[in-house]
Amino acid sequence: MKLESIFDVDRRFVFVGIFLALLIPMLVPYPLPCKPNKDVENMYIGIDDAISRGKKIFLSFEYDPTGAAEQEPMARAVMRHIFSRGGKAVIMCKSGGQQGQEMHQQLLADCAQEYGRSYGADYCYLPYKPGSTNLVINLGQSLRSTWPQDVGGTDLADLEVTRDVQRLADFGYVMIICSSLTTVVDWLTYGQGPYNLNMGFGVLGNVTPDVANYTNSGQIKGLLGGLIGAAQYEQILLDKGINLMRRFSPADLASAHMVSFCSRLSDPEADGLGRYVWDALSPATQAAVRDVIKEGYDNLNAAAKTDIAAALNRVIMRTDVIPDAELSKAKPGHQVASLLDGQLKERAPQILRRLIVEKEFGKALVAAQSAGQAMTWMTPQSIAHVVLIVAILFGNACYLYDRARRKKHSQI
Amino acid sequence: MNRHPGFIAALSLVLMLPAARSWADPSAPADAKPLPGTTYDLSAESLTGLGLQAMDKPNDNGTGIMLTWPRQGWEAPNALYQVLMGDDLAERLDALVDLKVIDAARRDELLGQLGAGPGQKRLFWVQETLASERPKEGSAVAPPMPLRSDYPAVFGFKKENDGYHAIEMIKFKRDDLVLHIDRETNDETRKLVKEVEARGLVNQIVPLGEGETTKVDLKQFSDAPKHDRTYYFALQRVEAGVVTGRSEIASAVPKDNWFAWHKLNLLIAMFVLGIIIMAFAWIARRNPTGLFIRRIGGLEAVDEALGRAAEMGKPVFFCHGPGDLSAVVTISAINLLGKIAERVGEYGIRMKVTCLDYLVMQVSQEMVRDAYTRVGRPDAYNDDDVFFVTGDTFAYSAAVSGMMMREKAGTAFFFGRFGSESLLLSETGAVTKAIQIAGTDSFNQIPFFITTCDYTLIAEEMYAASAYLSREPRLVGAVKGQDVVKAIMMTIIVVGAVLVTFGFMGFAHLFWPLTN
């Protein structure tokens, strides 16, 4: 009997095994600490340094939905870093990102939202443009002639964030999230080389070995290679205490969310309208709100209360910032509006505004929970890797044993 | 070893303490800007001889000028060089400096000055800040400024290049005075336009926009030097906001060049390579004896693999990767396809060729048809067997792996340039227990082919493959020529590395590419 034949199983069992090895740890999120390597640290330092010198950051998002699982966490970590430090960023989209523009803008809006940053003043998005090498060359010469307008059609000269930047060399750090070696080489040859820029890359795991000689030669200053790179970046952010939302535990945030909502409901200003808002909620949320009312805000400890107060402040502060254009986009709002009778219609904007605050706060809550998405994902990764390594080692042991036995057999 | 930036910077710190203090002082402006009202005084006393030289940038298309001047040992870390530029008489540079400090608040004032200004012609200026970065606290190294050694394509590898600054003027900011004026209706403005045009003070006159009133505007343009036109330059050094040096005026004419001399080594290398490879091909055709080509594992197995497919009556799959006809590996793959199709025709099996690029498909169709005809089986050819699947790689791999599963491929060939679809295809093939032979120069995908396929042609083996299969003297000769080229290269590398180790850079410099 050959020992190795136990490995001759149907490959579907292998598939199921991998699937479970990845899924189970995901159900029980347990982020493992990651030790950042030098390339990731270099990127952090590069960006941090640029921000502290008052320089702006230039980013190029060149990922689309297929590679998003690896590259979106990178983009998120870097954007959080920039926004939390009060940095300003210009983001563009090129060749590989054509199909991902929606995702990019969503991500930027989410991150800006988390840290209360606004479009135009703190960041802007330059939509997809065809061309690869030429685009890099043009950017080196002039940003505005390459992209006269941003995604919303505003002149770059009228945007606060782009007002005093002319070309690539005016930025303190340039980060490219892309998926092919050719793109990396293009950026290095026509962007980094001529202007001696601080340039970092976020690349897919399988491209990382290919760019090794560029980090070696110092052309690349900072590299996030695959999901682990993103995880390590998140680790640095965590270590530096930048991720403010992390200070709240998810439970705290949930209570803050609910308490703020209940206070709205019990608010005499909201009085009769509260009912309509209440009706617009899902039963699960209603139940949770009732719980908070019953359990009471007072059961929380002092530290949590301070945090909640701070969080509430942030929410309240943001109430007035929401532009009216946003109001029409809120879906639950439509429902409420349709429920309102004529007499109340004039007050509808206020309610809607509040609803958006709730929604946005909810989003921030979700964001806080997925703050370390890459780190959380590294746990299933680790487990799958270890399982695979053990399987390979065991399989080889069986194979070698079989071979030795066969040899012995044939000698006899 | 005449470059000690640390020492120079330390010395400069000591010598320039007053200036140095200003950047350590947080109240001082970070970037030194020329003081308003500074005029460029061209009297002889003010020239401290910065030694500015201007020249046409060699080896370009006539839109570049090089400026170079000697480096001073005592440059403070916050030294800033400004280049003034004009395309007219150099004497007028003084007026330029006046213009450049105009800010938005003075726009209206400017209109009043229009009539009173000096009668000069169109002029513009540029300001190039070379060392705008403030060094970190405590660092003794002066910030990097472009040196001649940064432009080996222009100045070569001479040692003294480190002693000169150099910048390339290919694009420069230009500030134009734009006069917005209603030139059609108003008699008075028409008169003004005439006068302004005659004096040539304003660079541009544009008709008024909606709701605009007559005004003078300062607009920034970026511009490239135009060929065969004289440009004048002057240079001033500003340290901590104070002008500490000025140069004489230099001029240059950008010229179109007919040969890029910095690519001479490339041209020679190209000729040497080409002559060796073609000579060997030629000799081999004349004298096709004694041509040896080493065994290439994967290709030995082609016959065996096809034989087994024939035995089992299963179809053969040939997959082109997503590479197009411009990729050399695709051309090699098409050649291999021709050779394989011949044997497929002999065995009388069915071969499916799946393509991701329609031009590749067309060529493959003819290749297969000709191969079948050559072995006397033109009837075996069916246009639908060599087909384009889709241009999307994942749709392609889904479709092809589906086909391989359904039709139980007996043998699969993966030749060409591959991306991530390599594993999807070859793993599917491994499950159908097909004999698989792969060949690609896509470095990333080779490990997957090695683990899942029976044989893999690694990178260059792929190029040699068609020579190996056909044994055509010309091809085999070319392979031999390529080996000779590699041997020469290895010799150059060893000699070069040894010389570099002992400190002789000259030999290595012969082979350095001078541009990106």
Add this chain to the structure above:
Amino acid sequence: MKKNDLLLIGGFALVMAVINIVLVATHRLHWVGRFDPKTLGTMVAAAITIAVMSQLYKDNALFKLAEHMLVGSALAYGLMVTWYAMWVTEIIPALSPLKTYGWQAVVHPMKIAEAANKPQLLGVWSIFLPAVLGLMMYTRLNKKYAWISRIPFAIMIGFGVGLAIPNEIQANLLKQLQATMVDLWHDPMTHQYSWNVLFAQIAFVGVMATLVYFFFSVEHKGAFGAVSRVGVWFLMIAFGASFGYTVQGRLSLLLGRINYLFHDWLAIVR
């Protein structure tokens, strides 16, 4: 066979419908208004994801369904992108001088192109000439006249090859020569022998040995064979490293899909 396929597809659709109704009912998915294309999109996308994954079990009707949907829409999408990116934004506007200037645009193309501020140097001829070449390509579809298509092919490939020869030598030969001819005894930073120098020496040996492996006209025997064997080892190390890195990348993508199913759709994973 056919019936089984239909049953499978119908059953799958039914199961998906039930799951989705449950999800909406339990407020894990939010259905807004009478018709919510976005939520419907999430549901369909989840179904497609499962259908494509079902090929892991075996080739089946569901996978074929998803595959043909993908191929059909990807083909049309590709055509659409090329149309709007090429024809609408480049080719048709470049022909606009024909409308404004009539025959003048054909007779004096360069003058008109300059006046109309078009990026094409030859004016409308910049479109006509390649369009004629492109139409010649279509002769491939007819066996008798297929030879005509050799002309555009020759032009395209000839020019590509001409550009490739010097650029390849520049980028892959001279550049790499420069990078390989390094000081093999002194560290560039400290000017002393160091660990990095040892590594650089190892890399140097690796380059040489790998190059030896790619000699085709010499038999790999004796000392030559031994060196080429070292080359193979280096190759294998590099491929191993590449493999290891890719495992990580691919698993991340898989995690992305699992996250889609269990977070975005089923809302089980938080």
Add this chain to the structure above:
Amino acid sequence: MRFFKFYLPISLAFAMAILGITSVFVPHHYSDNFQKETVVWFRVLGGVTMFIGAYSLLKVHFNRIRRQQKGWGYSALLYAFFITVITCAIVNYDTATGKSKGPLEARNMATKDGVNWIFNAIQRPASATQYSLLGFFICSAAYRTFRAKTVEAAVLLVAALIVMLGQVPLSATISGAIPWMSNWLLNWPNMAVKRAILFGICVGSVGTSLRVMFGIERSYMGGD
């Protein structure tokens, strides 16, 4: 006829190759303009020939439907999706203005019409899932076929295991040496091989390019 079928293409290829080489070495703005113009040409050529590939695929499936071959229903489905997307693309509806612009006006890529819905609901998840299946396949391949059958295979195996382990945060907890080793493999031996392969590829592709230029390699003409 032989002139048109054989000598003309070959001499055109040679002439174009010479022009291509010249344009690299001549920096004059004439050669600059020539390069710019050829870029336009090849783009237009791509635009004009875009239907050839679609024609080929649609023909295969059309034949399948006409002959009612096995699985022709799927081909019909392919046609259905193709026609739906093409129709939506031709209608070119713009949600921002609420108008159909027709195929001759630029398309607003953010518009939410049928194309966009099919792209997001079908094309995107299907291709992303197809990509992600690589995760399964790579593991299965590693599990079943990764054996140290020869010394070379053993070297590959050990390198892959070290790098795989070095890629997860767990390894740093076991020993700092593992990530270091994985980085070392990446930065030195991997780099050396990269370089050597690039040399080889360069010489090989220059050889092939020369053969094409001088008409020895004529596979692009589809054989004689």
